[in-house]
Amino acid sequence: MNILQVNGLTKQFGGLTAVNDVTFDVERGSITGLIGPNGAGKTTIFNLVTGVYKVTGGKIVFDGKEIQNEEAFKIANMGITRTFQNIRLFKRLTVYENVLTACQYNANYSLFEAMVFGLVPKKIKRNSRFYREEKLLKEQAEELMEILGLQDRRNFIANNLPYGFQRRLEIARALALRPKLLLLDEPAAGMNPEETEKLTELIAFIRDKFDLSVLLIEHHMDLVMEICDKIVVLNFGCKLAEGTPKEIQQNPEVQKAYLGGGNNA
């Protein structure tokens, strides 16, 4: 069963067709790679899937529901979330606050409950949904920071984190939603080979631990080839190829358009 189906997806900016009739799907529980030269339309596809852009044509089906042109937050609440290629953290908040904020998805207490139970003696508070859920959120935030190795820098202002940590924080924030489908846009950018390797393990670990599917954009071929179950290759907005890492690596067209001699793989 596929968690995501993209069907004939097209996006135009003025006269420019950034994504042109692209069709592929992401199998449940898989890690699917989305690769292609710069400007091929990868990020644009993420923007379309997450509702940041309106589609020009085609269909996006998530978990059996058509979601194209839904509002971004609704799509997020259905279970798709992402990281950004150009990092978009809550810049002036701390690491902990970034993660905790994102955890909000897992709580249901209302504004009214918050107003009433916010400042009352513990005895009364303890039995409220507000108290229980807030406690839970905090635990979740701690856990996520732990998993992504952010505990040491929990009180850093996000903007002051080194690049690599900002990327991790983006992942942590995305995971807070307990997504069914996680879209990662160049998570390894700015990481050295050692760190990239750790990230590779982390992504696989996350997939299993959180029981989710991953759609991944990356230019680090070692990472892509190692963990992807399937790879979709884009070129000039069109799908160029689709297949297992092996197939893709040996595909001459992909080599010519993207890999270049294959010495990066």
Place this chain on the structure above:
Amino acid sequence: MLKVKNLHVYYGGIHALKGINVEVNQGEIVTIIGSNGAGKSTLLNTITGIVKPKEGEIFYKGEKLSLIPHKIVAKGICQVPEGRLVFANLTVKDNLLLGAYLRKDKAEINKDLQNVYEIFPRLKEREKQMAGTLSGGEQQMLAIGRALMGRPEIMLLDEPSLGLAPLLVDTIFKIILDIKKMGKTILLVEQNAFKALEIADRAYVLEQGRITLEGGAKDIASDPKVQEAYLGKRVVG
């Protein structure tokens, strides 16, 4: 040519650079490797005057550098900053022309422009597009192209291969070598340490604000500690 002496930089309470000494000679490629948060970008930013050091001096051609960015740039030092920082509200072409802001030679500027377009044909196609809507990799090309337009004597490159497709990564390193051949000097910060060390003459390893290792690029590349920490277990290629 460029000499950094006992540099200390603080961000509020954070001691980001703890007494750095770096030297770059005319016509050399020098690379700085180090993990996230080591202080690489901080070093480059301090050289171009964007970050003010608390202690220490920077000499350029024997002269002490001022701390004012545009004066530093006027001396022929140019940086490709981390995060690209293209002018999102201007077209690709305007971005490139701004790279040549301090130059007056119209004809030469035009020649360089064509040259950049040759290296990155994608930019030529997108000449009139607003830079902010370019894809990540396209922006990176633009940032490099913009720096080339300034015809600097020394270029500070902060992770120039970031976000570029493998094919282009090769291109970029070729370009860096080409620039060197033109007699220019390069200070390169790279996560792709393997490639960086391959083209560099000398290298520094930066760890938590301190230089822990320095020497010829080949030596550094064969250092077991460096191999483990920065090159990954499987050295590819």
Place this chain on the structure above:
Amino acid sequence: MSGFIQQIINGLSIGSVYALMAVGYSLVYSIMNFSNFAHGGIIMFGAYFGFFFMTLYKFPFSVAFIASGICAALMAILVERVAYKPLRDRRAPFLYFIISAMGVSIFLENIIIATIGPTFRTYPEVFSAQPIKIGNLAIGRIDLTMFIISAVFLVLLIYLIDHTKIGKAIQATSFNMKASALMGINTDFIILLVFGLGGFLAGLAGVLFGMKYTVYPQIGNITLKSFIAAVFGGLGSLQGAVIGSVLLGIIETITSGYISSQYRDLIAFVLLIFILVVRPMGLMGKVTEDKA
């Protein structure tokens, strides 16, 4: 019919007052990305400069006009240095600039009240108060002058910004100061230049305003209207500022003339909201999709 045409003329006349103020205001906005509420204060000072140059020092009009512009430009630069630069150096968010600007505008208005007094003053007559008459219609001479001056400066500024290197540097600086500095742009100078230009325009606007109406410490409040007009036209767009101003002027007069003068601003406001709902970036503002 002649009533209607007269109303349009009235609208253009009011609109050109707004326009002259809005251009300088919009110029500063386009680089600093914040609404410089001190602009009104500079305009007011411009009006006083012109008044004193002409009455106390007996400068001829043209000299007084330009001198007021220059004085106002220096003042704008001073304000920038004192009230904004420290904030800029600390990379403070734009809200703080706005508050600082409000402080400045309170200061400017009241320093006049406290020193030279709150009374109104009248310029000596330079342009004949007799309007140009075409049949039943009356067109004020100052109105015409203002209209022409706004138009000329608009064209000059657009040329400067869109077609010169300095203009590109201004745009670049407005977008990212750090990156601009890395291009070798002297961002500090660019900012002074913009404030100077904005201040110069404010000075001219002040003199013309003072001549057309009168000089008093609250002149600055009129900039509220040009502020609205600039937003209406699309912030940061100079063309937008002018078009917005003229439109606002005409909307106001048509409303006063044919619907209700009592509810004029209410109707203008509803229209403004309506236009913004349809075009959230103002009339001439660029609509860009947020690239993620």
Place this chain on the structure above:
Amino acid sequence: MLSWYYLKGIIMLAGIYLLPVLGLSLLTGFTGLFSFGHAGFMAIGGYTTAFMMMKLEVPFIPAILMGGLFAAFFSFIIGKLTLKLKGDYFCIATLGFGEAIRLLLDNIQYFGGARGWPGLPLKTTLITVIIIDIIAVILLRNIIRSRHGRNMIAVREEELASSIIGIDTFKYKMISLVISAFYAGVGGGLLGTYLGFLQPKIFSLTRSTELTIIVIFGGLGSLTGSVVGTILLIALPEILRSFANWRLVVYGVIVVFIMIARPEGLMGGKELSFDVLRNLFRKRVKEAKAEGGK
């Protein structure tokens, strides 16, 4: 030295203004929306309260609550239309709204038009003001320290990122606006019954900008800052009273000075809570002990 009667007046006024300031603090400081129209919401609250009490003989407390609700209702309509607008565009819309409300009231002779509405019952007392203030601060603090408050802050920081973590940004802006209008409305009701008089002039643009100045002066994103800012900036003109016509000159200078000396405002995102005080105290004690040990 200072007479209690006079001091009481200032405290009451500060207490009354604290409400719209708190509302605006939520909107501007925590949600990142700038409003120049809050005097308009105060006006709606004030006139509604007066109408309820004078014409419908509703008791005091329900009447000011109605004032708040009515202001909130108006803000809801305005929000529906304009919350999609960004930055200054939204700000202009609120500015226009505030002015429009005043113009409307100027024209409604039933409420006295521009000549105002005298003879309102003088119900506002120091105790009521203080109790309402305390409740208002606590409620707001509770909101801010909940996921709802964090969502608002997220919207302030980065709208796009907020929406991809499932935050309905429009809804949270709306909640913030409605709550802040409610606070402003209640403040308006209290002001009317403190002065015994309402006049559209009282709710001028200057008043709106004053509120904004207070919020930013106190420090964006800090409730403590709003409280401290209100007290200081309401008291400041009183302190400066003897400067006569130089008063506002000095006021302007002080505002600019604070902004450039402490651009983050007095409190700048920090809160003064009992925990902080306690910790501060403990630290002092520890330090003292350490010193003593040496």
Place this chain on the structure above:
Amino acid sequence: KKEAGDVIKVGWIGPLSGDQAVWGQCESNAVKMFFEELNNNGGLLGKKVEVVAYDTRGDGTEAVNAVRRLTSQDKVIAIIGPNSSGQAIPISSILEEMKVPDIATVATNPKVTVVDGKVKPFNFRICFIDPYQGAVAAGYAIDVLGFKKAAILYDIGDDYSQGLTQYFEETFTKKGGQVVAKEGFKTGDVDFRPQLTKIKAANPDIIFMPYYYKEVALSAKQARELGITATLMGGDGWPSEQLMTMAGDAVEGSYIINHLDFDDPEVQPFRNKYKQKFGKDSEINGYLATDACTLLVEAIKKANSFEGEKIKEALEGIEIKGITGNIKIGKDTHNPENKEAAIIKIENGKYKFVEKYAVK
């Protein structure tokens, strides 16, 4: 009482800053000048008078604070001012609480002294009220000048302007006249052409302009530019030495309802003294503030006491001769009763007294 030795304090409030500062500064000057002179002439009941003047920015809430301070901190025995109803109305509860009488200078809304038929015990005033002035204007326009078609241009956001408009319109239509156009503008506006163009189309005989002289000058000039020839008429917001310099020919031939005849010999001493001392002419407020002081001093003498309540009682029904005419404070209204208005016509750029007039 607590007064330090032989000094008593009198308060004044009004706008020293903000957009009404012109009037406030003039009033505070006049009040200070008045008491200075009084002190030089031996003071009041053997005591010197100190004036404590506070700025209100013209704002009601500030007025409340200022009065709280005056009454409790400074312990003034009485207050002069403020200059507008918006400030005068909210202070009444404090005056009552602290038992300090106040004489407003130009707060013309009837409700300053009387609300719902009840007189406010400590609020007094020296000026006419809006209904009276509006009626005088309308009466004079129709009965004496014989104009039948009037247009009104007024400031919607200003209480005074709205008041005069209402009563002018009422009287004028009651007397058989017709208001052919009624146009509004907003405080702070400087361009009135759209409204005037509309008024021109209605072709009135007279245009009633109940607002202050800055706007008067601007609107009159613009009216003439548009070719409007109708006679203009205004209230006590008009008279100022500045009007003529600003408006020039545009106001020639206009009629003004004023408190006094500027050329009246009785007025000259104050007029000259003020000009000499401050280097500029007094606004109309200066005259009224001076009369308010005279009124207060007479009341204190009559009461032979500095106690608020006694002064208040003395004020009720007191009669004085001030520079703005004979003033008798009504017991049930706290207004000057039957104060005659002076009709002034502008001729050759001068204020020319026409006659004293009271509406029938």
